[in-house]
């Protein structure tokens with residue numbers, strides 16, 4: 424199939440500790456802070472209440488970074504003044520965006536207030552969840568039937584049948600969704616399913632002696648979580664993952680937040696999924712569509728890049744530390760994401776009221 428690519432990541436030259444996989448200074452900042460476990464899963468209160476030199480330097484760096492990636496809350500009015508006559512389409516990453524980062528990936532629940540904010544937004548705008556997790560698992564966390572769901576970093580898309588232009592092409596299958604509606608499921612990495620299962624079993628077996636390890640089967644990719652693994656085991660874990668991945672030339676490794684993922688080497692990612700959904704929802708060449716994409720992780724950068732290249736939409740990164748990113752705007756953490764979504768709902772509701 425024509426989707427294979429050769430950009431296998433250089434895991435051998437990378438380390439789980441992450442000090443060397445990013446080449447420029449900005450990314451070093453991310454990596455080191457990520458692994459210091461000082462601000463994961465927290466709000467950024469430590470930046471505002473801690474008066475040590477170190478933290479004021481961090482605050483300065485963050486403020487300097489925000490000049491380049493201004494807060495989507497502060498810029499909301501300006502963003503919406505452009506969006507007024509257009510059609511917003513909302514794309515939301517899950518972990519670290521709608522739910523806070525927590526130690527146990529199986530307990531990354533979103534709050535009821537966040538669920539309500541997402542649901543309200545979906546009353547007015549097509550809204551899609553785009554996650555690295557398997558699609559059924561992210562659905563179980565979100566549990567809103569009015570949304571579109573994309574799992575496995577874009578490799579598992581469920582779209583409505585009525586507007587799916589590509590329904591007859593390969594990788595598509597008709598299915599029935601939670602509401603009993605006919606839908607189309609697009610899975611461009613289907614042929615990799617048996618290998619992914621094999622790797623998942625192998626990783627579980629090989630790493631079972633490492634305390635705290637968690638291997639997650641995300642259907643079209645496998646995630647090796649080391650958040651709860653003591654640093655002394657990171658080296659050996661790294662070796663095991665590399666050794667297994669090297670046996671499968673059609674797969675490659677990517678990195679997320681204290682997770683290494685083994686994925687099919689196909690030219691498909693969250694960015695392609697975003698384009699696919701815009702297309703199937705009928706916004707492909709619609710100069711009137713404004714995609715808003717909110718995400719916190721490296722795989723979200725693929726979607727930010729697509730928006731940059733299209734020269735349209737609002738790519739928004741969720742981060743409480745400076746990060747190298749293609750996003751134009753920022754939000755500090757999931758609670759700011761919720762504020763942004765609430766503003767969006769209120770803005771649309773007030774502009775939809777018919778003041779007779």
Ligand SMILES: O=P(O)(O)OC[C@H]1O[C@H](O[C@H]2O[C@H](CO)[C@@H](O)[C@H](O)[C@H]2O)[C@H](O)[C@@H](O)[C@@H]1O
Nearest residue numbers: 517518524525526528531554555646650680682
């Ligand atoms: O694309 P996303 O929806 O952001 O998914 C990316 C990965 O998120 C999850 O892992 C991350 O969040 C966990 C829960 O907070 C955390 O424990 C872990 O360290 C993070 O890497 C998910 O478990 C992965 O499968 C996703 O690929």
